[in-house]
Amino acid sequence: MSSPTRSLNLGILAHVDAGKTSLTERLLHAAGVIDAPGSVDEGNTRTDSLALERRRGITIKSAVVSFPLGPPEDLVTVNLIDTPGHPDFIAEVERALGVLDGAVLVVSAVEGVQAQTRILLRTLRRLGIPTLVFVNKIDRGGAQYARTLDQITRRLAPAAPAMGRVEAIGTRGARALPHGPGDAAFRRRLTEVLAEQDDELLAAYVSDAAVPYERLLAALAAQTRECLVHPVFFGSAVTGTGLPQLMDGIRTLLPSATEGDGELSGNVFKVERGGAGEKIAYVRMFSGSLRVRDRVPVGRDGAAHEGKVTAVEVFHEGAGERRSSVRSGEIAKVWGLGEVRIGDWVGAARKDSADQHFAPPTLETLVVPGAGTDRGALHLALAQLAEQDPLIGLRQDEVRGEVHLSLYGEVQKEVIQTTLAEEFGLDVAFRETTTICVERPLGVGYGYEKDLLPFLGTVGLRVEPAPPGSGVSFGLEVELGSMPYAFFKAVEETVYETLGQGLLGWRVLDCKVTMTHCGYWPRQSHSHATFDKSMSSTAGDFRLVTPLVLMDALREAGTRAEEPVHHFRLDLPADTLGPVLPLLGRLRAVPRPPDIRGAACTLEGEIPAASLHQLGQLLPGLTRGEGVVESAFAGYRPAAGEPPARTRTDHNPLNRKEYLLTVTRLR
Known part of the structure; x- marks a missing residue:
């Protein structure tokens, strides 16, 4: 079967309970993909596949489903991505944004524009993702037309023309009726909105000249695709009223995926595990083609590894379809990329790709294993969950055998607890959630260690503040040839690792660390030419002495x-x-x-x-x-008041005696 000529990767976004998943079901039904729309309340929707999603009636993981849209001569294959609405799962939404061609933002006609709705549209506009607004639940008691439209134009975007009107709003018989070319008030309102960005229309509006309706529709499509205008459609995902107008708007107003025949470039926005434990990567292709048996570079930040594609499955009319390749503009599930992570690029990274758009998690909790729970199995399970959600941060205390988890909120904590129980058979509890702070150096500090047995390495470091947002940097004031490169690399890597816990146990931000002194013991041997490690420096010596030196420098600099x-x-x-x-x-x-x-x-x-x-x-x-x-x-x-501190999870280089005893025992 040949691939369709046009595709559109569409996101459905909203505040929780606005009806995103119900809208997805109705769109699939209207497109003929499913016989009847599923119900969130009954737990039988197509995209909420997790047992916990069905029980709670919320979306936790982004899901992809496909349906055809339009007549055969102008068919568009829509890859629809249903995203979570609860703020605790904003990381799932973030990953979906980078692969979208357009979006539908759902607003409830009863609750109106909510805080999360505004955050989402602001982000969509910043990323240049064309967006339609769908006002759902017009059949519910308390639904309002004028109030909701007023909230949209005041709180979301002033250029948001209503594409239709509603009869019997707030009743089961509510109907969404489209405006047409014969509606003079609509044509004038549309001209007024579009004239803000179109000089020709402005001149016609000022002179009260008639503008052909086709000209208005062309300008509406152009400005929608430039994120200047957000057309508003009214309807009900439960009854289906208003859906034909919305589907026509998706097909005619939103841009199709841009096809590129250049070098291979695709982004991994989701990773899941198959029945045999294998990794399955969800890849949005931006250019080139990915074929079965291809060996491709996979990675990010300049660090790539090679993976071999063993299978490809594209989304087709609500189901998966095995193919020999996936082309530019499509989304596919790809097998064989064993070391793949969310955020990786398959092939070359796009130069215009955006970084993180939402806040990092600011909460942390301690995972407490239940009776009989194997700690090794728990660590492995948490690592797999973090692999699927990279904004779930793991902080492991190797000394105490504890695991700390960073997350967004209490609902996310409950989801992790249930997932561990149902998918991994692990019983866990959580300690009280605490806020994650950071540390910044206050001044300049120096540290220096010379002839510190049992370490055969001399290190001097200077720590100083750096401008906010600049991160941590490492530099040298010693000759690069003064000792083997591997020793310099060992110091640099250990500096970055050690700054994960400052004087108070928090990650240290925005500082510059400079290596001011170095020395090592060259390779020594006895008279019979037998190498004696105890007389020669190794990279391990520098990895172990660096935390002591760095903490001395931080003490002198002070942190806040x-x-x-x-x-x-x-x-x-x-x-x-x-x-x-x-x-x-x-x-x-x-x-x-x-x-x-x-x-x-x-x-x-x-x-x-x-x-x-x-x-x-x-x-x-x-x-x-x-x-x-x-x-x-x-x-x-x-931070106000007594400086907050966090329990350390390293070997505590702040306590020299304890540190030396511990690391000497481990050598």
């Missing part, structure tokens, strides 16, 4: 603990500002002057990440349920 903070925006009734301000004070937030416009108030500022959840819980009670909080990671600021 900083906690993660979020930028927040509150939308609330102006008359509730009085009780909200004391709450912000108790939560250590730093608000800016409020922006009061009539009965509405907007308040922005910064708040510690540790207080954000509490703000979201308490705000509705102080604002009659009308207050909405939106937040985004904003970096770090000095």
Whole structure:
């Protein structure tokens, strides 16, 4: 079967419970892929395949499903990616964004625009992903047309023309009716929106000249693809009303995947394990073709390994179809790339690829094995979960045999606990969740070790602050030829590793480390030419002495603990500002002057990440349920009060005696 000439990789995104998965089911049904749409409540949807997803009625893992759209002469194969809506799984959404050609952002006609909705559209616009808005649940009690459209134009994007109207909204008989060329008010509104970016239309609008409807539709498609306009469609994923208009909008307004015949380039956005434990990579192809039996470079950041493709499966009308190759613009499941990780590039990386778009996880918890749980099996299982979700960070304490997990929230913790029990048969509990802080050096510090037995290596290091956001760098003030290169490399690698835990146990950010002194014992041998390791330096000597030197330098420089903070925006009734301000004070937030416009108030500022959840819980009670909080990671600021510390998971180079005893015993 020949491949279709056009494909579109489409993301469905929304705040939790807006109806993304139900919309996916309805689209598959309308396209003839499934006989009847599944139900989230009944747990029989196509994309929520995990048992936990079916039980909780939420999407946890991104899923891909395909359906055909349009007439045979202009057929588009849509690879639809259903993403999670809960903020705890924002990493899943992030990975999907990099492979999309377009998106549909779902808004509930009952709850309206919510905080997560605004964050998602802001990110989509920043990444240049053309986006349509679908207002779902028009058949539900409490659904509103004018209010929801007003929220979209005020809170999401001003250029968001409604493509239809609704009859009997808020009832089971609600119907979405499209505007057409004979609707003069719609044509004028559309001309007004499009004229903001089109001088010809502006001139016609000012002179009140008639504009051909086909000209308006062409301008709408062009501006939608440039992310200047976000057409709004109304409907119901449950009843199916409004779906034909949305599907026509997807086909005509969003861009197809760009086909490229250049060098091989594909991005891995998801990794799962097959029945035999083999890795299966989900790859979006940007250029070139990937064929079975091809040997291809796989990796990132300049570090690549070779993998051999053993099988390829593309998505076709709701099912997988084995093929001999996958071409540019398509998404496929690929077998054989044994060492593949999420974020890897197959072939060459795109020069315009974006880095992380969402906040790093700011919470951490200690994993407590249950009675009879094998720690080795637990470590292996957690490593596999982190492999599928690279923003789940593992921090292993080799001394105590403990594992610390970094994550986004309590729901994610519950999912990990259930997954370990159901998929790996491991019973675990978690300690209380804590906030992940960082450390920054305050000044310049020096460390130097000479003739420190049993280590045969001399090292001197200087630590100094670097500009915020610059990261950690390593440099030399000694001649590169003054000792073997492997010893320099050992020092550099150990510096980066050691800075994962500073004086207070937190990762050290933004500092420059310079090697100021070095010395080694050349290869020694006895009179009979027998090599004696005890008289000669090895890379291991430098790996073991460097933490002591680096911690001495950090002590002299001093460090400061900083906690993660979020930028927040509150939308609330102006008359509730009085009780909200004391709450912000108790939560250590730093608000800016409020922006009061009539009965509405907007308040922005910064708040510690540790207080954000509490703000979201308490705000509705102080604002009659009308207050909405939106937040985004904003970096770090000095922690207030007693500097927070974290238990070390290394051999504690801050305690020289303990460190020397431990590492000597391990040599």
